[in-house]
Amino acid sequence: MRVIDVDLHHQISEWSAVAPYVASGLRWRVARPGGPPLARHGFKKVGAAVADPAADPTWVKEHYLDARGVDLAILTGSLRSLGVQPNPDLAAAIARGLNDWTLDNWVRPFNCYKGSILVAQQDPQQAVAEIDRLGADPGMVQVLMGSASEAPLGRRAYHPIYAACVRYNLPLALHIGGEGAGISSPATAVGHPTTYFEWYGSLPQSYMGHIMSMVTEGVFERFPTLKVVLCDGGVFWLPHIMWRFDKNWKAQRSETPWVKLPPSRYILDHFYLTTYPLEAAPEAKHLHHVLEMIEAERTLLFSSGYPNWELGDPFDMIRDVPDGLRRRVMVDNALAVYGDRLLAPNRPRS
Amino acid sequence: MGRHVVARVDEIPPGGRKIVRIEGREIGIFNLDGQFYALKNSCPHQAARVCLGRVLGTTLPSDVYEFQYGKEGRILRCPWHSWEYDITTGQSVFDPRVRVVTYPVEIANFEVAVTVS
Numbered sequence: 001m002r003v004i005d006v007d008l009h010h011q012i013s014e015w016s017a018v019a020p021y022v023a024s025g026l027r028w029r030v031a032r033p034g035g036p037p038l039a040r041h042g043f044k045k046v047g048a049a050v051a052d053p054a055a056d057p058t059w060v061k062e063h064y065l066d067a068r069g070v071d072l073a074i075l076t077g078s079l080r081s082l083g084v085q086p087n088p089d090l091a092a093a094i095a096r097g098l099n100d101w102t103l104d105n106w107v108r109p110f111n112c113y114k115g116s117i118l119v120a121q122q123d124p125q126q127a128v129a130e131i132d133r134l135g136a137d138p139g140m141v142q143v144l145m146g147s148a149s150e151a152p153l154g155r156r157a158y159h160p161i162y163a164a165c166v167r168y169n170l171p172l173a174l175h176i177g178g179e180g181a182g183i184s185s186p187a188t189a190v191g192h193p194t195t196y197f198e199w200y201g202s203l204p205q206s207y208m209g210h211i212m213s214m215v216t217e218g219v220f221e222r223f224p225t226l227k228v229v230l231c232d233g234g235v236f237w238l239p240h241i242m243w244r245f246d247k248n249w250k251a252q253r254s255e256t257p258w259v260k261l262p263p264s265r266y267i268l269d270h271f272y273l274t275t276y277p278l279e280a281a282p283e284a285k286h287l288h289h290v291l292e293m294i295e296a297e298r299t300l301l302f303s304s305g306y307p308n309w310e311l312g313d314p315f316d317m318i319r320d321v322p323d324g325l326r327r328r329v330m331v332d333n334a335l336a337v338y339g340d341r342l343l344a345p346n347r348p349r350s
Numbered sequence: 351m352g353r354h355v356v357a358r359v360d361e362i363p364p365g366g367r368k369i370v371r372i373e374g375r376e377i378g379i380f381n382l383d384g385q386f387y388a389l390k391n392s393c394p395h396q397a398a399r400v401c402l403g404r405v406l407g408t409t410l411p412s413d414v415y416e417f418q419y420g421k422e423g424r425i426l427r428c429p430w431h432s433w434e435y436d437i438t439t440g441q442s443v444f445d446p447r448v449r450v451v452t453y454p455v456e457i458a459n460f461e462v463a464v465t466v467s
Contacts, residue, residue, distance in 0.1 A: 218414030257409035
């Protein structure tokens with residue numbers, strides 16, 4: 001095993017290809033020209049063009065995985081706003097359809113791809129049902145939700161989703177990108193950003209908010225084996241929230257007496273970060289300091305964000321990761337987070 | 351160094367306190383239901399005069415979304431940053447290694463004596 005990529009954005013070539021996988025009652029909404037009605041944030045289109053380099057699994061294997069020495073990639077799709085679509089039933093139907101489409105067309109015909117169980121958290125009950133439906137499939141290695149959300153993810157309404165993750169021993173991956181769309185809160189704490197540049201740069205705020213919420217609402221006291229992978233958010237902001245949080249906890253813990261450990265302990269024991277897009281620190285020593293602070297020897301996973309390389313080549317991005325950490329970041333940490341299922345053979349195509 | 355008589359017992363009723371100065375340091379004497387405790391008037395955080403803080407209870411470690419208020423009258427909350435200490439041990443509620451300095455107290459002849467080493 002040379003490289004495991006935990007965040008490959010596979011894309012649909014056209015919605016009509018997904019439509020057969022959507023339950024008949026709502027298939028017509030997906031099959032219509034242009035795909036299903038989806039609330040957008042207005043900065044970047046949802047879905048993919050036909051000629052997109054991430055829409056053909058054979059092409060991606062040859063031109064990305066094989067060409068770059070990647071042995072295994074976890075597919076995270078390209079629909080980030082599903083959890084903030086106003087219509088929870090349509091969102092859940094699309095999630096089910098995309099999951100089956102992914103298994104059938106990407107995961108099962110190959111041994112180099114693993115899937116994510118995409119769920120739409122605005123209806124936790126249907127999200128749990130989807131995890132129950134696919135949680136035992138060896139082709140699925142995690143549950144995936146957008147970090148764009150109607151509410152902070154520590155809220156108790158979401159706890160059944162975490163119980164389901166734990167039931168199948170599946171990590172939960174969050175992915176930025178739907179912030180500001182549909183029923184999402186504004187993408188930044190101070191309101192809606194104006195440009196894609198501003199919007200994308202602000203997105204780690206989502207992770208900060210969700211981490212605060214999940215720790216204070218006791219998610220990791222209730223689900224001590226839950227692991228959360230934060231995709232596409234960088235790493236440099238994490239020490240700030242850990243240590244601000246720890247300091248405040250000493251004085252303010254009485255409000256949440258179930259938070260029994262310093263918050264940074266929950267954070268470092270339960271959250272994992274990905275390398276794309278690693279912040280461009282002007283000097284390598286800055287990165288080295290932060291990697292030490294976040295215990296990167298356990299917590300940092302290689303990700304490519306393929307094919308969205310507008311921020312640079314994901315291998316070039318990690319050139320300053322110290323040699324002593326490299327093997328862990330590229331392979332070992334992912335094996336530790338995802339466990340045996342990552343290497344288990346996929347079921348044959350149905 | 352040594353033993354200092356700091357108050358008559360009836361000067362500090364249950365729930366009461368008295369701040370005294372011994373050998374250049376301030377010490378808070380607390381009466382919790384007839385038991386006396388002596389704590390240095392200095393918070394280990396930033397040396398605030400912690401013994402001037404409110405005496406109350408706190409929420410005990412509990413299951414998620416459950417609240418158990420306890421140690422009523424035993425918790426001293428620093429007036430500067432609200433760090434809380436158990437008066438009977440000097441230990442903070444969040445980390446037993448973080449503690450206010452305590453001194454042995456003896457009651458003899460209706461007098462409260464503190465030993466400073």
